[in-house]
Amino acid sequence: MEKLRVGIIGIGHLGRFHAEKLAQIDKADLVALVDINPERVQEAVKKLKKLGKNPQIFSNYRDIARLVDAVVIVTPTFTHYEIAKFFIEKEKAVFLEKPITNELNLAEELVNLAEKKNVPLQIGYIERFQEAVKEAISKIKNPVFIEAHRLSCFTERNLDIDVILDLMIHDLDLVLMLKPGRKVEFIHAVGAPFFTNLPDIVNARLVLDDGTTCNLTASRLSLSRQRRIRIFEKGSYAVIDTLEKSFLYVQVDPSTKEYFQEKKLFPQDDPLKSELIHFVEGILAGRPLSPNGKEGLQSLELAFQIRKQVEQNLRKFL
Numbered sequence: 001m002e003k004l005r006v007g008i009i010g011i012g013h014l015g016r017f018h019a020e021k022l023a024q025i026d027k028a029d030l031v032a033l034v035d036i037n038p039e040r041v042q043e044a045v046k047k048l049k050k051l052g053k054n055p056q057i058f059s060n061y062r063d064i065a066r067l068v069d070a071v072v073i074v075t076p077t078f079t080h081y082e083i084a085k086f087f088i089e090k091e092k093a094v095f096l097e098k099p100i101t102n103e104l105n106l107a108e109e110l111v112n113l114a115e116k117k118n119v120p121l122q123i124g125y126i127e128r129f130q131e132a133v134k135e136a137i138s139k140i141k142n143p144v145f146i147e148a149h150r151l152s153c154f155t156e157r158n159l160d161i162d163v164i165l166d167l168m169i170h171d172l173d174l175v176l177m178l179k180p181g182r183k184v185e186f187i188h189a190v191g192a193p194f195f196t197n198l199p200d201i202v203n204a205r206l207v208l209d210d211g212t213t214c215n216l217t218a219s220r221l222s223l224s225r226q227r228r229i230r231i232f233e234k235g236s237y238a239v240i241d242t243l244e245k246s247f248l249y250v251q252v253d254p255s256t257k258e259y260f261q262e263k264k265l266f267p268q269d270d271p272l273k274s275e276l277i278h279f280v281e282g283i284l285a286g287r288p289l290s291p292n293g294k295e296g297l298q299s300l301e302l303a304f305q306i307r308k309q310v311e312q313n314l315r316k317f318l
């Protein structure tokens with residue numbers, strides 16, 4: 001197979017960008033766009049025509065199974081289970097936006113099904129594909145303290161999930177990636193609903209079995225956006241800002257008390273395109289995909305533990 005025939009399901013806020021990026025990937029043939037709201041697809045089609053692409057349009061995802069080798073699922077989270085299961089059963093490779101599902105047992109079922117059927121499954125943890133994150137992973141070898149602020153302004157999107165599954169899950173994935181093999185021994189988490197019935201702001205403090213402490217804050221009701229992760233280890237620290245697309249590395253000389261700073265900017269970085277290239281080229285070459293279903297499940301499990309703590313602590317106030 002020279003080109004992978006791909007369909008995208010869900011042409012909303014993020015799905016449109018997936019369509020634009022896939023249209024720029026030589027080894028992908030974007031053959032179908034699916035959305036239950038036809039107006040949304042028309043807007044995307046206009047842009048794709050300018051890029052010389054002319055995918056077919058559908059309102060029911062079941063109708064594209066015969067046309068595609070792989071699908072990219074960018075629908076609201078509560079629909080992920082049904083749609084992903086349909087395509088995994090048809091043995092089509094699946095790129096599934098995060099979080100896998102809004103129910104842990106359904107996510108486990110999907111991941112097990114993909115494994116049993118040997119169907120490639122990649123989860124949309126886009127932050128792993130940021131150049132600034134890759135830089136931090138290459139420099140920081142043994143973090144002892146990780147602090148993350150992931151703040152967004154309120155929008156009407158993704159309100160079927162709480163802010164842990166919506167935003168914090170990216171930082172949970174990064175923590176687990178920065179500390180491979182470590183277990184979370186202690187969680188204290190607080191949060192509160194504001195605009196929805198689910199927590200819209202959450203702070204979680206995690207302590208890992210080697211003592212590493214992580215202080216994570218996620219909010220979807222802030223006045224401005226922020227995506228900043230600070231990672232400290234003995235003698236140095238890194239600051240990743242994925243909005244600014246920057247990486248700052250600071251080393252300290254304890255004898256002279258001097259700081260050595262190195263700042264890198266990655267203005268051309270396109271992590272959405274990078275994760276889709278990884279998906280398309282990985283499938284064509286028969287390479288394993290990462291983050292796969294199992295990896296996606298680890299952060300989801302942690303997200304549910306945090307949610308339980310938030311709910312317990314909220315009850316104390318009510």
Ligand code: NAD
Pocket residue numbers: 009010011012013014015034035036037040059061074075076077079097098099124125126157158166
């Ligand atoms: P959105 O509401 O803007 O778009 C969802 C689209 O799916 C809509 O156009 C809707 O009409 C369509 N849709 C709903 N049910 C459908 C169905 N059964 N078949 C076909 N189309 C259907 O939402 P969004 O912000 O684009 O988010 C979509 C998904 O992407 C969510 O799971 C969200 O968590 C995820 N997301 C991930 C990131 C990231 O950083 N990786 C960022 C934003 C959103």
